[in-house]
Amino acid sequence: MRNWTLILTILTMVVFLSGCINSDISRMDQLTSTINDHLKKGDSYYNQAVNSINKNLYEPGITQTNNALSEFDQARSSAQEGLIYAKNTKEDVFINYFQLTIQELDLRINATNEMKVAIPYLQGNETTTANQHIDLANNYMQQSIALQTQKTDLVKQNVAKFK
Numbered sequence: 001m002r003n004w005t006l007i008l009t010i011l012t013m014v015v016f017l018s019g020c021i022n023s024d025i026s027r028m029d030q031l032t033s034t035i036n037d038h039l040k041k042g043d044s045y046y047n048q049a050v051n052s053i054n055k056n057l058y059e060p061g062i063t064q065t066n067n068a069l070s071e072f073d074q075a076r077s078s079a080q081e082g083l084i085y086a087k088n089t090k091e092d093v094f095i096n097y098f099q100l101t102i103q104e105l106d107l108r109i110n111a112t113n114e115m116k117v118a119i120p121y122l123q124g125n126e127t128t129t130a131n132q133h134i135d136l137a138n139n140y141m142q143q144s145i146a147l148q149t150q151k152t153d154l155v156k157q158n159v160a161k162f163k
Contacts, residue, residue: 024085028094029163031082035075035101039108042071046112046141058119065116072112076105093158097151104147111140 049064079101086094114137121130155162 024088025094028082028085028089028098031078031085034078035082038071038075038078039105042068042075042108042112045071046108046115049112049115053115053119053122056122058123061119062116065112065119068112069109069116072105072109076102076109079105091161093154093161097154100147100151100154104144104151107140107144107147111137111144114140 045064045068049061049068052058052061052064079098083095083098083102086098114133118130118133118137121127121133
């Protein structure tokens with residue numbers, strides 16, 4: 001009788017623990033979808049802002065940079081939550097994925113902030129200073145794209161872990 005109780009306790013613990021791990025992975029999948037949605041929207045707003053700025057349409061550019069920042073911030077918040085779930089799984093692949101995502105988003109936020117800073121300088125015809133901020137924005141975005149590539153490679157190398 002004692003053996004049955006022990007076996008039942010062990011089975012219950014195994015089922016409970018596997019449920020926790022699966023729920024962490026399920027939650028990470030949901031968050032990844034949310035992150036990607038916000039990232040795409042943020043990229044779209046960022047590109048719209050660049051186009052507006054190139055056409056000297058500064059007011060729409062400000063609005064679009066604000067929208068991009070909002071989307072990137074929401075994506076970053078979800079990525080931070082995903083990192084918590086990834087750490088719970090103790091899977092290095094998931095941890096690395098979310099760390100890369102956070103770094104990528106930080107760079108996109110920095111790029112967007114630099115674009116936002118450049119706009120008043122452009123409005124005031126201070127092109128030298130504006131171009132310095134635009135160059136920084138471009139550098140941050142290029143670094144962000146490099147991290148995005150690393151993230152894509154990580155997924156390709158671990159296809160079984162990602163849906």
